[in-house]
Amino acid sequence: MSRAAREFRTWYVEEPEYFEGPPVLRIERDESGVSVVTPMLPRGQDVDTAAQLKSMLTRLVAKVEPKRLIAWYYTPMALRFTDDLNPHRCVYDNMDELSTFVGAPPGILEMERQLLSRCDVVYVGGHSLYQAKRNRHENVHVFPSSVDAAHFRQARTILEDPADQAAIPHPRLGFFGVIDERMNLELVRRIAALRPQWHLVMIGPTAKIDPASLPRADNIHWLGCKDYRELPHYLAGWDIGFMPFAINEATRFISPTKTPEFLAAGVPVVSTPIRDVEQPYGAQGLVEIADDANAVIARVEMILRRKRAPWIKRVDAFIEGMSWDETWAGMRRQLDAFIPDRKMPVRQMNAEARRV
Known part of the structure; x- marks a missing residue:
């Protein structure tokens, strides 16, 4: 608009x-x-x-x-x-x-x-x-x-963490968006339990689910709502973008806007198999697709080892025409x-x- x-x-x-x-x-x-x-x-x-x-x-x-x-x-x-x-x-x-x-x-x-x-x-x-x-x-x-590429690309050069994120150790897996029935909360809980040295940073409002149902652990950080203008400052400090969508009727037709936003920010992404993420992002090697906790862990560990430059070059070429x-x-x-x-x-x- x-x-x-x-x-x-x-x-x-x-x-x-x-x-x-x-x-x-x-x-x-x-x-x-x-x-x-x-x-x-x-x-x-x-x-x-x-x-x-x-x-x-x-x-x-x-x-x-x-x-x-x-x-x-x-x-x-x-x-x-x-x-x-x-x-x-x-x-x-x-x-x-x-x-x-x-x-x-x-x-x-x-x-x-x-x-x-x-x-x-x-x-x-x-x-x-x-x-x-x-x-x-x-x-x-x-x-x-x-994607507003210029806005999210700021994350590639921001060095200072927001105050409520600064003390969270690395590696960090981050999510931003509405936290509702479309999120696989059990997957979030499993990742946190299987890799206690990883920290999950979750940004966004809770809607249509009981906040008491959110998994709680020392390495899960529910930071609440943030202004759109603040998002690059948070993404700048994330090692991985995490999209733990449930596979259900509510996600059957979604095409998450956050996918190209993560990429513009230069943040590698692991997502559950949402069809509009698998095609084209997964098929072109821009986003890693994983359908359970063990697969998520394997993809994250692979990303943390791989060289960044070839991936970021493909990302920038892909999002160039997505304004x-x-x-x-x-x-x-x-x-x-x-x-x-x-x-x-x-x-x-x-x-x-x-x-x-």
Whole structure:
């Protein structure tokens, strides 16, 4: 969306927050030019949340000419409160198979069916997801995760550790991202137990799982959330990037954005066999794939022994064309190329939104 903001007035609509007061939209323009819109709703009142959101967002876009409005969906559940909007273009930016996640809202598959029938173009975040959606819409395009290479490449030259990481011994295996049902916690526990001299540094929020279920050991360090700007400082001190994804329905279609981010940072990666990591990263020798604790240990030990220069040269050649600028340019071409050739129903949209 920061790329879109260079060309368009761009609103990114967050989920509502609740407070003591009347309903209001909090709008904060960030440094990239994106206006982050947060609906603030009264706490504890028995109200129709969807109706309130609909009213607030309708007023937000009321002064925008319909032919200039692009609605960009992340989730089909926004259809509940955007059926009064009728934009010139509708995009479904489908990054995950949300219906497979723990706690997926009832009706999400039906809402997605409705969205697919109304949108003009569908972008999917990986090849596995493309295979699942290619026959459900006539205009589906795959855009695998890009990378802000300059941002993460800072990790290659940063020498000083953040304060909460400085005392952790090496070798360090690091993970950053949401810690939820997609993480194989038993694998984390096993690695820590089998190699007590290795230290696992885990960064990110815990969601949809009980924090008490996280494995605890002297060599597992749960450091909590960090700002995006801080990540290169942590990655700079990691010997290995560790992606211990569980193999389950929630990970069946994922294409982890962190894969190219690790590589841009110059951090070698060991991952469980996620299909969109195996192809292309594993197949090209950029990421090591391991399906159990013993295999992870073998791959880590191999990485710690190998020469870095040949690997980093292949990495840099691979990620050279993976910028968000190129991704936005490709998405914009597909959006501009759309020519309506059929009568479409009144589309139900939300204000423009896209992944950060």
